[in-house]
Amino acid sequence: MKNIIEKVYKASVIEENIYKFWEDNNFFKFNENSKKKVYTIVLPPPNITGALHMGHALNFTLQDIVARYKRMTGYEILWIPGTDHAALSTEAKVVEMLRKKGTSKTEIGYEKFMQECLAWKNKYGNKITEQIRKLGASCDWSLERFTLDEGCSKAVNEFFVRLYNKKLIYRGKRIVNWCPNCNTSISDIEVDFKESESELVYLKYFFSDNNNFLTVATTRPETIFGDVAIAVNPEDERYKNFIGQEVTVPISNHKIKVIADNYVDKSFGTGVLKVTPAHDFADFEIGQRHNLENINIINKDGTLNKKCGNYSRLKTFEARKIIINELESKNLLVKREKIKNNVGKCSRCDCIIESLISTQWFLKMQSLAKPAIKVVENKNISFVPERFSKIYMHWMNNIKDWCISRQIWWGHRIPAYYCKDCNHITVSPNKINFCEKCKSKNISQDGDSLDTWFSSALWPFSVLGWPEIQEKFLRCYPTDLVITGYDIIFFWIARMIFSSIELTGEIPFKNVVIHGLVRDAQGRKMSKSLGNGIDPIEIISKYGVDALRLTLVMGLTLGNDTRFSEKKIEGSRNFINKIWNAARFLKITNENILPKIEFNNLSIYDKWMLNKLNNTIQEVQKNMEKFEFGMAIQKIYSLFWDDFCDWYIEFSKIDFKNNLSNLNTCCYILCEILKILHSFIPVVTEKIWNFFNNNALTVSNYPEFNNKFNYAQDSKNVENIIEIIHAIRTKRNEMNTPHNKKINIFIATKSEDLIIKNSDKIKKLANIENIYINKKSSSDNVLTCALEFASINIPVGDLINQDELNLKLKKELEELKARISKNENLLQNKEFIEKAPSSIIKNIKNNLDSDKKRYFILNKKIN
C-alpha cells in the first residue's frame, strides 16, 4: 500500500472511475418503493447549444451539494436530468450550419430540417450530459428527459389547449417585438434595452390651411410614412388651439390630424409627438385609444416596405440618414441634436428590434399572475435570499401578455389548425385532419412554434408524467427545491409558478435558491465577445472537479456574483491535496487501520477533537438547512486543516507508534469529516473513504450531533496545552531561535498535573529539551509569557535585544491597561449590568481577571 498512494493527489486519474462506480451501482437512482421521505430537486435543463460554462458549473455544484447532503441525511432523492431544446438558439445554429453547407432550411423543407435539428441535439445534447457527469452531479440518468420529447410535447399541447379553451390563449394582430435577424417575434423579456447615441431630429409638419407648422422631435424620422396623427398634451397651452387641425406629414405628404393625449410629455422635445402605432408600443396604445389606423411600413427583414416610395427596400437605419438629408434640403428640418436613449436589442443576437404589427399567439397574464403573486406573498414559495421575491413580485404585478408564438420551426408546433373552408380554428392536443366545425379536410396546422420557455415552464411536472397523474407525481409534487441564477427568474421561475398553479393546482416547488453570476478575475462578465470565458471542463482536467467545486462555493454568498481565478483554484487544489495526504499518512502508518472509536482508550486529545467535530457537525447542519453553503464549507475547512491536521494529528503522532487503537480513533474522525465534506468534494472523499471502508461514502449516513461527545473539561485542558505551545513558539520566534534548536523552559503554574502529564506533547511540538515546573530559573535574563493559568519563562543568553523586547512588553502592557479600564468601566455601568445578558457579563469578568493577572506578571517583569 505504501507504494500505491501517490504523494500528490492526481485528480484526473481517479475521477474517471469514481463517477462510473456510482452510476454502475445505481446510487443516484430514485427508488419508487423506498419508504424514505422524498426530496425532489428541479434541475434546470441546459440548452443543447454549445457547452456548459462556469455558470452551469456553479449551478450544478450547488444543486449537487444539496442532493448529496439530503441523500446522506436519509432522503430519497429525485433529481431528474435533462436538456432544453432551446428553440431559437438551436435553430440559428442549424441554419448557420446549413448555410456553410451551401443549403438552407427552406431548401431542405420542414421535415428534413427537424431531422437536422434532432441530429444536432443528439450530438451536442450528449456532450452536455457527459459534462454534467463530469461536474459530479448525482442525478438519476435513467429518468433523463428532453423538453421536446414525447412526454413534454404532450404536456405542452395540453397546456395550450386548456388555456385556449379558457380563452387565456388567444390569437391577435398586435404590435410585437420583431428581430429582423432571427426573423421571428420575441417576447418582451427577450429585448434588452441598451443606451446608445441617437439623434433627435426636429421636423416641420405644416398645417393644411396656412403656412404655419408644428415642430415634432423624433429619433426615427424614417417612420413618418407610418404616421397617423401628431399628439399634444391636452393641458399644453401652446398647442391647445391646434387640436383637431390637419397637418401634412413631410416628404410622405399624407394628411393627419392633431390629437390630444395625456401620454405626451410637455417637456420632452417640443411637446409634440408623432404617432406611429404600427412601430412603437406607446404609439400603438395611443392609436387604440383614438381609433387610429395602423400603417405597417417595415418589412420583416428590417427594410422599409413599398408604402415608403423611394425609400422602400432600404434598411431603416440607412433610410434614416437619407431622409434627414432630404428633409434638410427641402427646409423641413428645424434642428438636429445628439441624445442618449435606450434602444431595444435582441438578447440573443444583439440586433436592433423593430416593433411591428403582426398576427401572433398570446397568453393572457392578468388572471394567471394573481395566484402566482399570492403563493410568494404567503411564503408557500420561499426565495433564498428573500430579496429576490421583491423582484419577482414587481414583475408579476406589472406583467403584460406573453407573445408565445415564434416564426421558427424547431420547437413545439402550435397545435392550432385553420380551416380553409369555414375559417374556423381548431385547437387540439392531437394531430387532426378535419375541421371540428364544418368537418372539412381542407385544413392546415399553424406553421409557427412556441417560445422555448413555454415548455420549460412545465418542466417540474412534465418530467413527472403530467398530464397523467402518476404515483411519482403524487409522491414528489410539489417539489422541494429549484436552484438557479438571478438572470432567469422572469424567464423560468415566474413562468413555472403560474403554469403549475394553473395546471396542477399546486406550487411547483417550495424553495427557490438564487445564485449570482460567475465573473472573471477582474470582475467582468464572462462572454464570448470578450473571450474571457473559462471552460469548466478544462479546469476539471487540470485541477479536478473537486477543486473546481470547492472554488465556486468557498466564500460564496447566495444571490451575489462571484469571481473565478486560477489563483483561487490553486488554493482549493492544495486543500484537496492536504486531505489526500492526511489520509495517506494514516494508511501508511498502519495498513490495518479502521474507522472505529476506541472508547476505552480515548486520550484527552481524542476527546478534544471529537468535541470539536461534534460541534462543527451541528453548525454545518444548520448552515446546510439554510442553504448557507459558503459558511458550511468554511467551517469544515477550518476543522480539518486547523484542528485535525495542525493539532490533532500532530498530538497523535506522539502516541501512534504501534498503537492501532489510537490510530483507529483518528481514522474514525477523518472519516466523519469525509462525510461532511463529501457533498462539496465528492470524488476525493469517496476515493479516500475507500482506503478505510468497504462500502460507498455517497450512500453512507450523515453524522449527527451527539451529546456523548461533549467533553468540556478535557477540551479545556487541551486548549490550555495548545496555548502553552503556541506561546512558546511565538517567543521562540522573537528570540530568533529556529524550531530545530532545543530550548529549556520554566513554567509557573497551579495546573502542575496537567503539564506533567502532557509534557511529551509540549516538548515535541515546541521542541523543548527540559520543562521545569514551578522552579526558579537560574538566569534572570528570561522572556516571560503570561497566560491565564501559567506563566512561562524562557531563559535567553545574550541573543536578544533587550531594548526591543522591553518596547514590545510596554506596548502589550498599554493594551492590557486600556482593556482593563474599559472593562472595569463597563462593569460599573449600572445600565449595562441591568440589561446585558449574564453570559456577556460573565465573559467580561473573566477577561478582566485574566487581563489583570497578566498585567501583574508583566508589570513585575518590566520593572
Add this chain to the structure above:
RNA sequence: GGGAGCAUAGCUCAGUUGGUUAGAGCGCUUGCUUUACACGCAAGAGGUCACAGGUUCGAGUCCUGUUGUUCCCACCA
C-alpha cells in the same frame, strides 16, 4: 424615472437573531528538508468596517441621510 445589491486587511471575499480583543484565502515579512503534505510547517505584520447623524448599556450588524459603484425594471418620442 422606480427598485435592488455592493462599499470590511494590499487583493478576493466571509461575518447568521446587535454582545468580549472583527475573520478566511491569496499576497507580504521571518524562520524551518520537524517520522503525511514545500500544493507543506511555525510565527508575524496589516483594518477609524465608505462618510455624517440617530436608536441602544452596547452598532460592521438596526434606522435616516450623503457619496461612490454595479445591476434590474420602465413607452420620454
